[in-house]
Every structure is written in C-alpha cells, then in structure tokens.
Amino acid sequence: MNKMITLFALSLIILTAGQTVFAGAGNNMPSGPHFELGLIGRPNVYKGSGAEDSNRHTIFIPLDSSGYVDGKVQLYVKAVNTDFQVVDGDATKDGVAKLNIPKGYYAVFCRALGKPGGEINFGAWFTYWLDVNNLMLSDAIWMGNVDMTRTKGKASTAEISKLFYYSGCVSYDPDGTAGTGDEYQTCYTDEWVFDVDGFNDYWWDIDNKGLKRLEVRFYPVQAGYIPPPLP
Numbered sequence: 350m351n352k353m354i355t356l357f358a359l360s361l362i363i364l365t366a367g368q369t370v371f372a373g374a375g376n377n378m379p380s381g382p383h384f385e386l387g388l389i390g391r392p393n394v395y396k397g398s399g400a401e402d403s404n405r406h407t408i409f410i411p412l413d414s415s416g417y418v419d420g421k422v423q424l425y426v427k428a429v430n431t432d433f434q435v436v437d438g439d440a441t442k443d444g445v446a447k448l449n450i451p452k453g454y455y456a457v458f459c460r461a462l463g464k465p466g467g468e469i470n471f472g473a474w475f476t477y478w479l480d481v482n483n484l485m486l487s488d489a490i491w492m493g494n495v496d497m498t499r500t501k502g503k504a505s506t507a508e509i510s511k512l513f514y515y516s517g518c519v520s521y522d523p524d525g526t527a528g529t530g531d532e533y534q535t536c537y538t539d540e541w542v543f544d545v546d547g548f549n550d551y552w553w554d555i556d557n558k559g560l561k562r563l564e565v566r567f568y569p570v571q572a573g574y575i576p577p578p579l580p
Contacts, residue, residue, distance in 0.1 A: 377506040378458055381568055384433045386448065388424075388555070388563040390467065391441055405435040408446045412467075414557045417444045421554040424471075428452045428543040433567070440555070454541050454574055455567040457513060460504045461497040463561025468498045470556040473512035478547040479522050486549060487519065492542065493579050499560060509565075510576035512553075514539045519546065539575050 390412040414422050422440040429449045436447035461469065473492035479485040495509050518536040535546055542551055 377460060377504065378564075378566060379456075379568060383569075384450070384567045386433075386435075386565045386567070388469075388565065390463070390557055390559070390561045405438050407438060408435055408448070409439045409441050410446070410555055410557055411441050412557060412559055412561075414555065419554075421556050422446070424448060424553040424555060426450060426551050426553070450567060452543070454570050454572055455513065456508065456510045456570045456574060456576065457565065457567055458506055458508050458510075459495075459497065459563055459565045460506045461499040461560055461562075462504050462564055463499055465499050465501045467560030468496065468558045469560040469563055470494060470496045470558075471512075471553045473542075473551070473553055475515070475542050475545070475551040476549045477519055477545055478549055479520070481521075481523050481547075485522070487547075490515070490517070490519070495579055497560070497563060507580040508577055509579060510574070511579045513542050513551075514574075514576045515542045515545055516540070521547070541572075 385406055387407040388410050389407050391409045392412050408424065410422055410424075411417065414420055422444040423446070424440065425445065425447045427436075427447070427449050428451070430452060431449065432451055434449040436449055438446060440446040461467065472494040474489045475492065476489055477487050479487050492512050492515060495507065495512065497507065516538050518534045520532060520534050522532045537545065542548065
C-alpha cells in the first residue's frame with residue numbers, strides 16, 4: 350500500500366449497516382467534520398467579556414467545583430434547529446452553562462488536556478414529561494458517568510457517546526392519576542436521548558478537581574448509531 354493510500358485509509362470514516370467506525374488520527378481523535386468544545390478550568394469567577402458570544406467554542410468551569418451545590422456545576426445541552434452555539438459560556442458565576450447542538454445524531458469523544466494531575470468527573474442526566482399535558486416531570490434519569498485524568502505524556506482519547514444514548518424504560522401516566530390503570534411504559538435500546546418520548550431536559554453534572562481543559566468533539570453520524578460502552 351503506497352503512502353497516499355495509507356494516509357487516506359487512516360482518515361476514513363466507514364459507514365456500514367447504520368454503524369460508524371472511526372479511524373484514529375495523529376492527535377488521538379477521529380478525523381472528519383466535527384464541532385469542538387473546550388471546557389476550561391478557571392480558578393475564580395470569570396470577569397472578562399464574550400461568555401455569550403455565539404461563535405464561542407469554550408465554556409468556563411471552576412478548577413475546583415467543591416464550593417458549588419453538591420460539589421458540581423451543570424452543563425445543559427439542548428437540541429435545536431440552528432447551528433452549534435454556546436448560549437451560556439460561564440459556569441463559574443452561577444454553576445450553570447448552556448450549549449445548543451443542531452438536531453441530528455452524533456458520536457462524542459473527549460480527552461483531558463493541560464497540566465498533568467487534573468481530574469474531572471461528569472455524569473449525564475435527563476428528565477421527561479410523565480403526562481401528555483406537560484404537567485408532571487419525571488425524576489432525573491441517570492445516563493452514566495465518565496472520569497478523565499490528565500496523566501503525563503500524550504493525552505488519551507475516550508468515546509463518551511453513550512452519555513447521549515439511552516437504554517431503559519420510561520413510564521407514563523397520561524392523566525396524572527397514578528394507580529388508575531392507564532399507566533404504560535416505553536422501552537429503548539441506544540436511543541438518542543433527545544428522541545425519548547416526552548423529553549424535557551438533558552445536562553451534565555460536572556465535578557472538577559484541577560483539570561485545566563476537557564476537549565469534547567461532536568461528530569455527525571447516521572441514525573441508528575450504536576455507541577460503545579463508556580470507558
């Protein structure tokens with residue numbers, strides 16, 4: 350195989366039977382079109398400007414989140430009909446940041462960067478409406494947790510797509526009168542979370558212990574993508 354063919358093969362994304370196989374790249378991230386988001390650890394409240402700039406690709410989070418409610422800050426993600434947009438780029442002020450992503454399906458990868466020694470844990474959650482009139486919300490449904498630590502040497506990459514794909518059952522009580530016999534369940538396997546019936550909100554609980562930067566990339570994939578288990 351000559352050099353040109355080899356380079357092409359390394360960058361190829363293969364689509365087979367609704368499944369996307371990502372080839373490695375020189376920086377340990379897949380190649381191909383994507384949106385890149387940087388979660389930037391800051392030691393105190395950000396006092397600059399531009400945190401709500403629509404062209405922004407970064408969100409500030411505290412270097413040490415222990416002083417926030419339950420020792421975590423939240424990143425809310427919303428699927429919209431427009432482009433990627435950082436709606437609120439600073440979680441150091443009130444513990445909340447917001448990101449819009451275009452409707453569609455994505456494989457999501459991340460890696461921990463910056464000075465070695467930092468560690469971050471983030472867990473994904475969502476809620477949905479229990480009834481058709483949007484009067485009763487479910488309890489928070491846990492999607493999974495990921496731990497990333499910045500070690501010495503080249504940063505390692507992890508696929509975290511599973512944080513966005515739900516497997517399980519959700520229960521409905523259409524008229525809000527539990528126990529009257531009209532309750533039912535819908536079960537899913539690797540369902541894009543924003544497609545869950547009655548979906549309401551999705552967010553990450555982020556616990557940062559000194560990580561300077563978490564790089565997160567969203568790669569478009571076909572409907573029916575099957576994510577691997579979380580690292």
